[in-house]
Amino acid sequence: MSDPATRNRSRATADMVARTANVSRVAVSRAFNPHASIKPEKRDLILKVAQELNYTPDMAARSMVTGRSHLVGIIVPDVSGPWESQELDAMTTALQAEGFATLLFRTRDDLSMDETLLTYMKGFNPDSVIAYAENVRPTTLARVLDRAVPIYVGYPDEEAAEAEAAPLFDRLDVLQREGIEQAVALMQGYGARRFAFLAGKTNSLATQSRERMVGKILAERGLPPPIRIQGDYMYDTAYRETLNQFRLGEPVDAIFAANDVGAFGAIDALRTELGLRVPQDVKVVGFDDIHQSHWKSYNLTTVKLDLAERTQALLRLILRRLKNPTSPSLTETVSTRLVVRGTVG
Amino acid sequence: MSDPATRNRSRATADMVARTANVSRVAVSRAFNPHASIKPEKRDLILKVAQELNYTPDMAARSMVTGRSHLVGIIVPDVSGPWESQELDAMTTALQAEGFATLLFRTRDDLSMDETLLTYMKGFNPDSVIAYAENVRPTTLARVLDRAVPIYVGYPDEEAAEAEAAPLFDRLDVLQREGIEQAVALMQGYGARRFAFLAGKTNSLATQSRERMVGKILAERGLPPPIRIQGDYMYDTAYRETLNQFRLGEPVDAIFAANDVGAFGAIDALRTELGLRVPQDVKVVGFDDIHQSHWKSYNLTTVKLDLAERTQALLRLILRRLKNPTSPSLTETVSTRLVVRGTVG
DNA sequence: AACAGTTTTGCACACGATTTCAATCTAGGG
DNA sequence: CCCTAGATTGAAATCGTGTGCAAAACTGTT
Structure with a gap:
């Protein structure tokens, strides 16, 4: 084995092993099956x-006869985002420990590619597929995939009707009320009255669900509805739009961001450009609790999506489904909770 | 198609299509081949x-006969790291555009898993494998893989001897001198004399290469050798060790960090805990130029690894090798350059 | 030594496609 | 109307593995 040009470019097969070991090919297969x-x-x-x-x-040959590819497909919008990459990391690690390889696909952040991508992915025969409400429509998921039962990560309050009508696949339901309630309560407790919601991408189900929930809880507590600051989950946009809100629109004394990265942008806009203090002048809460949120420059109070809990729940769904392919659809539920740091007190 | 239990769990095959369309199975195959x-x-x-x-x-069936799996394996240490995830994102996007799916594996940050992982990965018959010097030994790479010609991303100055002796695979060589030289020059120009090098994980080839290079360039410019602050690429460690260096050891007036995240930790330690100003009291330069580096709270001056350039180079290597499997080993080279922001001036 | 019961073995087939290769069909020129 | 080159077609072989099944080998008991 020297130069790529001269190296042996054909893999060894079970036949070759059998011949050199003077056994039958079946024996080789058995030797590798515990x-x-x-x-x-x-x-x-x-x-x-x-x-x-x-x-x-x-x-490939093995999967043809066993029906198990040992592949789990994951469709992620923007792998480079801190939250997404941290979830991908946790999931890949967990899957690897169970003997699965991660088949990674990236989408735009909208729903436009779901059919194309799912169809392509289907060709690889993944044992399971993890799809997020962000970039995959449940109806497409049900139509395209058949062999693998996919897992749909969604927000049940948003599409409750649809979910009830069609239990087409296993689900991970993320309950967002609890964490949001705690956050609003904390901010109100420190005197916040006028809230803004720094949204994510418009068509993101996560941000829609969060925004609706924030509005509902503010109303329950006798507070005026939140002002919407349009963001897209990105730092730069959050920075710019927060600036606009305070310069051209009505200032607020509390910002609830749809994700942590957006919160960072808002905080930096408040501090470095507007000369405001966080939390004294404006309270800020984020969503996700990514690694960066405890960095000293931000020290962000945020609604935590527990990564370990999510990962374990997803893994349970996958393994249970694989063990019993014909069982009715399963649902796991994870909750959210507030992590208190320095941007509210 | 309703409940998972009752849905049709067998995929449609070319035979079924052929039968319903009243054509031969061969025709179906041809219909899908442009x-x-x-x-x-x-x-x-x-x-x-x-x-x-x-x-x-x-x-799977297709790849058995064509010899092309349309899979590209990537082995990444810590997918959740900003730099790693940003590179993974760019690479996955580029690969997808060329019709490849990304087969993702995660390692520990040391070299201990390279053999196990490469062997496992080999089973999936990837058309190419991208391996980083961080977590894969070149010798293991050469021994385990045979069908796919892997790409080794390394730092030629570090293992020049080995590289010359064994052109076993295609390479992406990252030349780090230029960017580091610019960084040192800039810091020296602003009066820095006493340098520290905030290292990454000890056994990381990248950090070793960077440290050696920094030392060499400081010497060339008549400056004392850098003090080593031991880090591990993580924020918390960088924060803590920077603190220790200034409190228990000798203070410095310039910190060259082996990566951006480490630089953030150092900056936060200097500013929030030590009451020092960056860049007036201490100058800081990072390495990578991740998205976060231009965030206002840090606004980091850093040595940029051009992601687009890397991605294109890697893609070129893959496509060229696939087009001509027997050509001698190829090498692409990418350089580095300083991005000047606010932590030195 | 014969027998029943348990392991171990290997043949042949299946999995789902692609790719020769020879046969058939089509079009166009003489 | 016939002939030929070129386009379409389908039967059969192939890729590398796991599994059902019947035969063979082995174990220990009487």
Whole structure:
């Protein structure tokens, strides 16, 4: 094995291993399957020869006959976002521990690519697919995939009707009320009256759900409805639009951001450009609790989506579905809670 | 298609499409291959029937006979890191545009898992593998993979001898001198004399290469060798160790961090805990130029690894190798350059 | 030594596509 | 109307593996 040009470009197959070890090809297959019945010393011999020949079972061939690809597809909008990448990291780690490889796809942040991407992904026969409400329509999910039962991560309060009508797949429901309630209560407790909601991308179900919930809770507490600052989950936009709101619109004394990165943009706009103090002049709360939120420059109070909890719930759904492919659709539920740091007190 | 329990759990095959369309199975295959010769109206019919049956060619079966899996494996340490996730995002987007799916694997940040992971990955028959010097040994890379020619992203000054001796695979060489030189020059120009190097993980080739290079350039300019602050690329460690350096060790007037996130930690330690001003009292330069580096709270001067340039180079390597599998090993080179912001001037 | 019971073995087929290759069909020129 | 080059077609082989099934080998008991 020297230059790419001269290296052996054909993988070793089970046949070659069988021939060099003087056993049948079936034996090789059995040697690599822990549950197969084969004489221990024979297995050892085969594994040794396999190692020498640098042999690994071909997953594609294996998956054709077993029906298991050991692939889990994940569709993520903007892998580079802190929250998304942190979730992807946790999920990939967990999947790997269970013997799955992550098949990663990226979308635009809208719903426009869901059909194309799901169809393409389907070709790889993933054992499961994790799709987020952000970029995949439930109806498309149901129509395109058939072999793998996908998992739909959504916000039940938003599309309750649809969800009831069509339990087409397993779900992870994220309950956002609790954390949002705690956040509003805390800010109100410190004197906040006039709230703004720094939104994410307009067509994001997550931001819509959060905004509606914030409005509802403010109303319950006798506070005026939130002013909407239009964002897109990005720092730069949040920075700019917060500036606009305070310079051209009505100032507020509390900002509830749809995600942490947006909150950072708002905080930086308030502090560096508007000369306002956080939390004394304006209180800020974010959403997600990404690693960056505890950095000293921000020290953000935020509604936490517990990553470990989410990951475990998703993994449970996958494993349960794989163990019992014909069971009716399953739903796991995760909640949210406020993490109190320095941008409200 | 209603409940998971009752939904049709077997994918449509080319046979079924052929039967319902009254054509041969071969015709179905041809309909999906743009270069195959088939009468246009026949192809249209088949594609229509295929759509109705929700048929997609099985990639596993296809790859067995064509030898192309349309999979590109990427091994990343800590997907959640801003730099890593931003590179992964760019690469996935680029690969997807070329019809590849990303097969993602995560390692620990050391080299301990390279063999296990590469062996496992090999089973999926990726058309190419992108491996970083951070977590994969070149020797392991050469030994384990055979079918796909991998791409090794490394720092040529570090392992020049080894690289020369064994051109076993395609490479992306990152030349770090230029950017580092510019950074040191800028800091020295603003009066910096006593430098610290805030290192990454000890066994990271990237940080070793950067540290050696910084030392060399300081020497060339008649400055004392850098004090080493031991970090691990993480914010918290950088924060803590910077604190220790100034409280227990010798203060410095310039910090060269091995990555941007580390620089953020140092800056926050200096400003919030030590009451020092950046850049007036201490100058700070980072490495990577992640999205966060231009956030107003940091506004970091940093050595940029041009993501677009890297991505394009990697893609070129992959496509060239796939087009000509027997060509001798290829090398692309990318450089670095300083991005001047507010932490030095 | 014969028997029943349990492991271990290997043949043949299945999985779902693509790719020769030879046969058939089509169009156009003489 | 016939002939030929070129476009379409489909039967059969192939890719690398797991699994059902019947035969073979082995175990220990009488």
